[in-house]
Amino acid sequence: MWTNTKFTKLTGIDLPIIQGPFGGKLSSVALTAIVSNAGGLGSYGCQPYSAAEIVAISNSIRKMTAKPFNLNLWINDQDEAVKEFDQSKFQKVIKIFQPYFEEIGIEPPEFPLPGSPGFQEQIEAVFEAKPAIFSFVYGIPSAAILERCRQLGIITVGAATTVDEAIAIENAGVDAVVATGFDAGGHRVSFLDKPDESLVGTFSLIPQVADVVKIPVIAAGGIADARGIKAAMALGADAVQMGTAFLATRQSGASNIHREKLFSKEARYTTLTKVFTGRLSRGIKNRLTEELKEFQSSFAPYPLQGKIVGQLGAYPATSESNPELKSFWAGQAAPILQYHDAGNLIAAIIAEMNNLVKNGA
Secondary structure, three states, rough: OOOOHHHHHHHHOOOOOEOOOOOOOOOOOHHHHHHHHHOEEEEEEEEOOOOHHHHHHHHHHHOOOOOEEEEEEOOOOOOHHHOOOOOOHHHHHHHHHHHHHHHHOOOOOOOOOOOOOHHHHHHHHHHHHHEEEEEEEOOOOHHHHHHHHHOOOOOEEEEEEHHHHHHHHHOOOEEEEEEEEOOEEEEEEOOOOHHHHOOOOOHHHHHHHHHOOOOOOEEEEOOOOOOHHHHHHOOOOOOEEEOOHHHOOOOOOOOOOHHHHHOOHHOOOOOEEOOOOOOEEEEEEHHHHHHHHHOOOOOOOOOOHHHHHHOOOOOOOOOOOOHHOOOEOOOOOOHHHOOOOHHHHHHHHHHHHHHHHHOOO
């Protein structure tokens, strides 16, 4: 049976389907609960939130589901270059974006830029919330944090963009690994090498990871329907993580225009860019990504770049104005999306997977 895998046994969920955790405040309590209630694993991206907000989010999810859910954090919450990012470097970045600020008639932000919640305070909130699963990207937590998770009965899941990262995750004692290919939407979460040197496709990465680790392998990137799930599992995956397909549903935190773009012809054309956050990420091409291609090495480090571009209304994509100056995260499988409702998406996957298994396809 396709639902009986190492990952479903580990977590006690019914379906080997994980809803990808969205950063940039695109996650939602409703979507997390719907996926978990349907037997999959609902996820909530907690990267932008304070410790108090994370606890409140967890409490809200528990009011809507008694099933396991996942909270996700970024281990590396700022680039090293932030420490040396002074006013002169800030002004150089502002100069790049000045024509856009003038075009829409707003003032650019001033230096110094506001801070963001950090991992050390956020992980304490995860310990307090005690989700069934804690997943993380951009690194591996310390041995002390992983041990604390074990003591609290929290299952840990790390993200790898290469085989070497997957091995490091297993060696650290993490319970499961997400093998995420470069075709996935959103950020490239590499941590052992530069993201642009870690661009392995999902269906090349899955069997390589499955061959070298014993912990459950979760496939992510380019999977949006039962065909992708069947292929991933045939290559050795024990579960799949689907991001763009769930982001496109009405229950996600995406704006209406973001959802519309995911179902439009524009979704055929995605690109890897640093323009929106300072870190390499995949989204739909637009004016900003194309006009500023030559400046990829000149942007501010994460998270400061997002605060600058955010002033243009570009990040996060939660309002409806200036679509050509916004980030619209999307994976390369977006052109095959069909479902606007998360419940209908899951029901269709179950029916299609059962049919594929029945017919031996």
